[in-house]
Amino acid sequence: MNNLGDFVVIIVLLMNLMMLSSSRIRTCIRIVAGQGILIGCMPLLNDFHLILPGMVISASLSIILKGFVFPWLLFRAVQEANIKKEVEPVGGYPLSLLIGVMIFALSFWLSTRLVYTKPLVSHLAAPVSFATFFTGAFIIVSRMKAITQVIGYLLLENGIYLFGAAFLSEQSLLVELAILLDIFVAVFVMGIAIFHISREFDHIDTQKLSELKDSIISKQDI
Template sequence: MSSMLDILLISIVLLDFMLLASSRITMYIRIVALQGGILGLIPFCVHHQEFSIYEIIFCTVTIIIKGFVLPYLLTKAQKSADVRREIEPLLGYPISMFAGIIFLVISFKLSSKIDIPKLPVTELLITVSLTTIFNGLFIIVTRVKALTQVMGYLVLENGIYIFGMAFLKKQSILVELGILLDLFVAVFVMGIIIFHISREFDHIDTDQLVSLKD
């Protein structure tokens, strides 16, 4: 199962770089959806030797929420806000790609220094999780569209999710499901906020919103 896990993790990193290089909101949503579907398969690869009905339910719920429900809500928010592209990010796309490479190198360095006893997976899991966390934070900070920043938040959460897979035990399933529920509610609320912002101000650029005065 380690080879399958490595393929899934490498796919996550490639999707991270696709996010950094893309300006189309629809592409963002599709990549986040695909990433969510892949994340639902990772627990099976990590803990396949002691997989139970609880893990099956957890993986299924993860795929449904991250791969279908959240992308659906994001698509609805996109149509309501009528936004198609991230036109003017604070940092350009070539610089974003270069930053992604830097994040990957830093993650490799950090993962080799993290001493976790009885780690059930390879260091690649930690490397990919840290890279995804860094990329999520980078998207949140450097993109100006509120909807894109929401997806940066999702990417950040995906990285935290991957990191948690190294420590997943049966008793933590309910905690993980609770996190998924919180994520679902957060994105739902952010979608509503984005809709109202776009209806009132005809744009969802956060750099313009901060300059508003009473």
């Protein structure tokens, strides 16, 4: 058993929970950046002879992107859009935290049903990667602000990467790189979109975007 791998994976899990319970957007960005760096290091935790040069390159690329470039973009968006600090979860922090724990329980159960070759880094990698994925999805669903939804996407991506990294196959890393590119574009676009939304509406509350839909009442008014 690889104790160091276990440690890293558990820290990744704890970061998910921290993300669910923290109330500041800046903290959330830092957490997701830290998580990106940690997960980026995952493939390098294996035995030395198993590490291929391609992996080192892709790992360092993802560390640079997720650990530094994305946070920088997000911080800029927060600053320029003049976003308030609070995260505003639906249903309160304690509930989100408990849901996070339940997500982990579910992922653990799912991973026991999965038939897979033994992972090399840590036996917890599969459940934690599922949990990270679902936590990201949960954040996207339960948070009001566009920027926290971007953070949710990043978390989701971290989950996918962790899964690939844990099972250490060349192909999955290729897929991962492609996803990374997608996410990169997404973050870029979202950053611009957030900036524009905030300039137009003075807020980035996605719930209020629903005001944009055609409403019968307003037509009657006209």
